[in-house]
Amino acid sequence: MNILNRKGFNFIEVIIGVVIISLIVISFSQLFSFSLDLPYISQRSKALYYATKEMEKLNNSEYSNISSISKTPYPDDLDFDYEILVSENATQNKKDVWINFYEHGKTKKLVELYSKFIKLERLKICDDFQDGNDSYPPWNWSPNPSGRWSIVQFPANSGNYRYRYARRQGGYSYPDWSGSSNYSLSIDFYISSSLLNSVTLRFYGRYNNSTNNGYMVEVYTTNFWFNIYTEINIYKIVNGTTYYLGGNYYENMVLFNSWHNLKIEFIDNRINVYLDGGIVDSPTDNQFNFGSIRIYASGLRTYTVYFDNICIEETQ
Amino acid sequence: MVKFFLKKGVKLIKNKKGYTLIFIIVILLVISLMLGLTLTLNFVSRAKVGSFDVYREEALYIAEAGVKELIWQFKFSPTQPPNPLIFDIDFENWSGRGEVSFRRDYPVQGQITINSKGYVPYNSSIQVERELEVIVDSQTYQILKWEEKSLEYIK
Numbered sequence: 039m040n041i042l043n044r045k046g047f048n049f050i051e052v053i054i055g056v057v058i059i060s061l062i063v064i065s066f067s068q069l070f071s072f073s074l075d076l077p078y079i080s081q082r083s084k085a086l087y088y089a090t091k092e093m094e095k096l097n098n099s100e101y102s103n104i105s106s107i108s109k110t111p112y113p114d115d116l117d118f119d120y121e122i123l124v125s126e127n128a129t130q131n132k133k134d135v136w137i138n139f140y141e142h143g144k145t146k147k148l149v150e151l152y153s154k155f156i157k158l159e160r161l162k163i164c165d166d167f168q169d170g171n172d173s174y175p176p177w178n179w180s181p182n183p184s185g186r187w188s189i190v191q192f193p194a195n196s197g198n199y200r201y202r203y204a205r206r207q208g209g210y211s212y213p214d215w216s217g218s219s220n221y222s223l224s225i226d227f228y229i230s231s232s233l234l235n236s237v238t239l240r241f242y243g244r245y246n247n248s249t250n251n252g253y254m255v256e257v258y259t260t261n262f263w264f265n266i267y268t269e270i271n272i273y274k275i276v277n278g279t280t281y282y283l284g285g286n287y288y289e290n291m292v293l294f295n296s297w298h299n300l301k302i303e304f305i306d307n308r309i310n311v312y313l314d315g316g317i318v319d320s321p322t323d324n325q326f327n328f329g330s331i332r333i334y335a336s337g338l339r340t341y342t343v344y345f346d347n348i349c350i351e352e353t354q
Numbered sequence: 355m356v357k358f359f360l361k362k363g364v365k366l367i368k369n370k371k372g373y374t375l376i377f378i379i380v381i382l383l384v385i386s387l388m389l390g391l392t393l394t395l396n397f398v399s400r401a402k403v404g405s406f407d408v409y410r411e412e413a414l415y416i417a418e419a420g421v422k423e424l425i426w427q428f429k430f431s432p433t434q435p436p437n438p439l440i441f442d443i444d445f446e447n448w449s450g451r452g453e454v455s456f457r458r459d460y461p462v463q464g465q466i467t468i469n470s471k472g473y474v475p476y477n478s479s480i481q482v483e484r485e486l487e488v489i490v491d492s493q494t495y496q497i498l499k500w501e502e503k504s505l506e507y508i509k
Contacts (some may be wrong), residue, residue, distance in 0.1 A: 052377050059381060060388055077403040086408055093415060132426050147446050150410055154419040156426040158495070174432045214432045219493050328493045 085118055085139035085148040087349070092122070092137050093151050101157045103207055104133055107138070117142050131157035161218060164349040167199040180247075187211050192228070192344050200228070200344035208238075208336035212247045215350065217330035218278055219244075222295030224301040224349045225333065229259065231294045236260035238336050238344065243302045243309075244329035251276055252329045253283075255311050257295040262265035262338070266290050270318045274325060283309070284321030305353055390443055409474045409482040412450055414502075416472030417486045420452035424468055425495050448475030458492060466492045469503065 096104050109121040123136040132154060139149045156297060163176045167189050172179035179201075181187035186209050192200045203209050212253040223243050231237060238258050246251030254275055271285035303310040307324040310317065335343045420439065427435035438455040454470040459494040463469060468488040473481055490496060 052380070055377075056381060056384055059385060082404050083407065086411060090411055129430065131430060150444050150445055151409075151412060152419065152445070152450070153415040154422045156422045158425070158429070161429065166392050176432075178432055191399075216428070217435075217493075266480075 042353035052285050076340045080134070081117070081141060082148050084115065085141075085247050088108075088112060088115065088118060088120065089137050089139050089149045089151045093135075093153060096122075096135060096137075096155065098144060100158075101133070101155060104135060104155050106205040108162075109138075111142060112139070118148070119143070131159075152169065155293045160352040161221070162349070162351040163215065164347060165201075165213070166347050167201050170199055172211075174203060174214075177194055177215055179211050179213050181209070183209055192342075198346075200346045201348070202342060202344050204340075204342040205335075206339065206341075208334060210240075210332055211332040212242075212245075212330060212332035213348075215330050217244070217246075217328055218350070218352050219328050220305050221350050221352045221354040222301055222303040223331050224299060224347070224351075226297055226299050226346045227293075228297050228344040228346075229294050229341060230344070231337070232339070233261045233292075234263075234339065235294070235296065236262055236265075237294075237341050237343065238334075239300075241300055241340075242332035242334070244304055244330050245275075245332050246326075247332060250278065253302075253304075253309060253323070254280070257293070257300060257313075259291075260338075261292045261294065266292060268293055270311065270313060272309060272319060272321055274323055277324070283323055284311075284319035286318045303353065374507065375447070382417075398472035404422065406482060410484065411443065411471035413474040413482045413484040414486075416450045416452045416474065417470045417484050418472075419443075420454035421468055421486055421488045423452070423455060424454045425490060428466075428490075429495050443476075448478065450474040451476035461489070464492050465498065466490050 046091075046114040065198070095306050103131050104124055105122075106124045107120070107122040109119050112118040116242065119140040119142050121136075121138050123138070124133050126133045135153050135155060135157075137151045140147055155224060156176045164175050170189055172187065172189055179187070183205075186203060188202050189199050190202045191198060192202070196315075201211070221243075223241065225241060229237050229239075236258070237260075238256060241255045241257070243253050243255075252275060256271045256272045256273065257268065258271075260266070266289075268288040268289075268291045269285065272283045274283055275281075299312075299314055301312040301315075303312075305328075307322045308320055309323065310320040312318060319329075331348075333348070334344055337343075355470055361506070392498050414420070423441065424435055424439055427439070432456070435456075438453050440454075441452045443450040449481040451473045452470065454468060458466045461466065466489070468482070468490065469485060470488065471485045475481055484502065484503070485504045487499070487501055488497060491498060
């Protein structure tokens with residue numbers, strides 16, 4: 039009862055009082071700090087959640103459905119505006135995407151996320167040489183012997199550019215395409231020659247241009263006295279040795295001075311070869327399952343061969 | 355001397371007269387100081403946590419973008435991609451960096467292991483790093499494995 043009659047506090051009582059009040063203050067301060075969070079940090083956390091949600095939606099979308107949305111109120115929460123900015127590359131298989139979130143009506147970004155999206159559909163590349171050169175796009179070609187291969191208009195001044203080779207000794211060229219497994223190679227060719235001649239064209243696929251291993255289709259066409267025929271053979275090349283896989287022989291058929299198309303399809307272990315849309319043969323082999331392409335020409339006498347529309351298209 | 359101070363101390367503790375004004379001033383000072391300090395620390399730490407949440411997400415998507423960019427270059431670029439492949443991203447208030455390296459025929463023949471890192475904010479004393487490890491088929495570039503290799507950490 040003596041405590042009630044006191045006129046002041048002693049030193050220990052003061053210290054205890056300070057400690058009690060401090061604890062109360064700290065407890066209340068937590069409540070204050072939560073309320074102070076709300077205006078900005080809480081909004082930002084929400085915006086981050088929404089931005090992530092939108093990015094995941096794009097991750098699960100078809101490539102073609104990824105498109106820009108100009109700044110607009112966010113439909114799930116009208117306290118926010120958002121925008122999706124998409125820029126696509128020239129070959130239309132890669133998109134850079136920005137997702138930006140704003141407080142409604144404001145211009146300062148609360149959250150911005152960046153990612154890329156790529157199109158992993160079947161690859162289709164065609165070189166029609168209409169850009170007048172044998173360099174990228176779509177490919178940089180490596181001609182051999184260099185200087186013997188050229189891009190020319192054929193017929194002259196027609197505006198149609200072709201890849202030309204004119205030399206009796208053999209020459210080849212290949213693009214810097216890294217290659218694929220299951221794909222088709224389609225090539226248009228025109229052999230300009232006098233009738234007394236024999237010309238060999240070779241088309242390589244699933245071919246390793248460094249180790250010279252892969253598959254090759256040889257088109258041999260001849261019009262030499264009594265030898266008038268075309269022979270198309272399919273080979274496998276292993277460390278410089280060729281192994282015959284299949285082919286066909288066409289009596290009285292010469293491929294000079296007209297356009298033709300050769301197509302090779304690699305589907306798993308099957309190789310389908312077509313000349314002008316007709317099947318030549320379809321042997322099987324499973325030694326090489328990946329590689330690039332190469333073209334080759336040689337002739338007995340003077341000739342010129344024009345290649346055009348060299349296209350590869352993945353089939354699976 | 356010791357006795358003198360002990361006596362003085364005991365006297366001071368036992369003395370119950372007129373500390374009111376000093377008590378109130380001291381209490382007010384202590385309360386103001388603690389309240390201000392606690393509020394400031396709380397607010398700053400929460401703001402930092404909010405920023406790191408953003409950095410973490412941005413770094414993750416930059417790492418993902420790096421994987422996609424490398425696969426795109428493998429598949430479509432006429433030249434082989436550099437190793438490592440580095441790209442910078444400019445956000446409104448800071449920048450981010452993607453760094454992608456790859457190993458061919460690893461862990462087994464015919465596979466490529468891609469390690470893609472996202473740094474946000476790049477070139478800052480405090481930054482978040484996230485790393486993805488992705489294994490793709492070296493011929494078809496199909497993704498065989500995709501995982502976050504290291505958890506984010508703050509330098």
